[in-house]
Amino acid sequence: MSGTDMAVVIREVCVGIGVLLIGVGFLYASVQLGQMLTRVGATLDEVDRQLAALGAPIAETLDRVSGIATTAEETLGRAGAAVGALERVALLFSKGTSLVGSAFEPAVVNVGSTLTGVAAGLRRLVRGEAKP
Numbered sequence: 001m002s003g004t005d006m007a008v009v010i011r012e013v014c015v016g017i018g019v020l021l022i023g024v025g026f027l028y029a030s031v032q033l034g035q036m037l038t039r040v041g042a043t044l045d046e047v048d049r050q051l052a053a054l055g056a057p058i059a060e061t062l063d064r065v066s067g068i069a070t071t072a073e074e075t076l077g078r079a080g081a082a083v084g085a086l087e088r089v090a091l092l093f094s095k096g097t098s099l100v101g102s103a104f105e106p107a108v109v110n111v112g113s114t115l116t117g118v119a120a121g122l123r124r125l126v127r128g129e130a131k132p
């Protein structure tokens with residue numbers, strides 16, 4: 001065997017050992033990844049179990065909240081109807097007040113004019129003033 005043949009054999013053996021080491025490293029990484037995925041799977045199973053246990057209380061709470069919201073909505077509807085009725089009563093009262101005011105206004109003006117005239121007549125009579 002010549003020197004070049006020996007170099008080729010050594011090179012091929014080194015390449016083989018390198019490929020073998022790469023394979024062993026890949027095998028080690030794959031085993032570690034498998035163990036990690038096993039732990040992740042166990043953790044996810046525990047999370048699923050706990051979520052299943054929380055499902056019933058959460059559903060019950062949501063039912064209660066829904067009932068409260070429905071009750072509040074009905075109460076607001078009744079309050080809105082009551083406010084509407086009060087607005088109608090206030091409008092009618094306002095109209096009635098306006099009608100009463102318009103009915104009494106001419107009489108009050110007439111009484112005021114009459115009192116002014118009587119006061120002026122008395123003033124002229126008492127003071128002896130002439131008619132302006």
